[in-house]
Amino acid sequence: MTSAVIGYGRKILFSAVDAAIHRGDVIFLSGPNGSGKSTLAKALLGVLPLIAGRRQCSFARLAYVPQSSQFETQYPITVAELVEQGLPEPLLLMACSPAARKQRTQQVTAIINKMQLSGCADLLLREVSGGQLQRALIARALVCEPDFLLLDEPFSNLDRSGRSETAQLLRSYARPDTALCIIDHGDGLQHIFYNRVWEIDQGRLVARVKTP
């Protein structure tokens, strides 16, 4: 992003953001409550249009893990159906070939097993625990094998072991050909490997070098 002005309508949250994410980056994005972390995330993903400035993206597949505490859980869909939402959505699924549908199911099953969600794959979102929902959201993001993954407070609903497991999973995802951006308050910091730090300070994005 170059000279990006980010906000909603007339409300400007960031006036001139210059930021670049490269393959191999694991960015830790932090800032106080209400500082605009999630807004910046949406701008990075391209789902929130910039008010001014330029955004260029060389990543082919972007994925996002929203905050599970703010996620809609009253829809009558199962964990498996949620994970399937991460795959490209054909206009008419029934018109797809049986082979394509089978491949779709296999992809979903594989990621569900990997995320240890097979026991709750058929449960509705409102029936699973906060930790399971968090893992399901990560599974939805990972099912399309993204090359850029952005996670908004992925450790917020997890206990100590859950945090450790999630961090381990994210570590396995962090490769030279992918980029990762994790938004957190700092609670999960000790669990995650990262090589760059972005801090939001009074409407400015400050890049810091990671201190050992």
Place this chain on the structure above:
Amino acid sequence: MERIAAYFTQYQPIVLLSLIYFAAMAYVGLFLILRRASLYGMVLSQVAQVSFLFGLAVASGLGDHEHVYAMINRSAAAPGSEWHFLEIDLYVFPATLLFMLPLIVSAVRGVRNKETLLLQGMIFFLAAYPLINKAFGGSDVILAKAYFTEILYTPPAMFVHYLPLVGVLLFTLIVLQRRILLTGFDPIQARLLGISPQLYDAIFYFISGIMLSVAVRILGAYVSMAALVVPGYVALSLVRHLRSVILATLALAIIFTASGFVLAFRLDNWPTEPLLTTHTVLFGALLLVARWLVVRLCRRY
């Protein structure tokens, strides 16, 4: 029993066609409930009601007043009188689109305090109805019969006339069902998959608006509102998975309507439409209470 059977035989086409319209409205209503936009549906039904009257009023200003108002005062219409649908549609549909457009824009763009704004719109359209009727010289009879359309006096030709339109809209909704659900459920994820939430929201609200406009004309405003919210709401409480919810919504819509007609034929000197409306709501409430009792009993034993 014989009397009910006789009525069913007499009104068979109307009852069967009403079932189709009721089920179609319930299907649309389920999407509205899932999007937490039931209030939008309620306002739309009032917009459709006003648009219908406005269109009729303009048409009557240009033609035969009595003939056009027979669309509302159906029991008083001469038997076998012709229904000039195309002539009336020419005025009603543009009026519907004109009144509906601000609602669609507000639903798609997202405005602050949307519920309060919608409520104000609903109050406005409710109050505008008698004023439009008065301004165009409509009688009190028209006003009295406006909210509860006379379903049993509706010529089957009117049901059949709008059936292709409802069919096409329903087919479009079924084809786009997954995308419409996704954009309502998680717009950010939809956008990441290259699906525009604004586009699909606009398509959905446009389709639901047109379908409601037709249903209000045929079933009446209150019957349409009941069809819109009750089956979907009850189905969501009774069954778990989305596919089952959709099927249960359609099944409940048919059961509510069919049993409502049985009740209306049993109490044949009572007005049909209020009976259908209250019966639908009470039947739905009864099912919810029964479900609650079953769950309590299952937990205890």
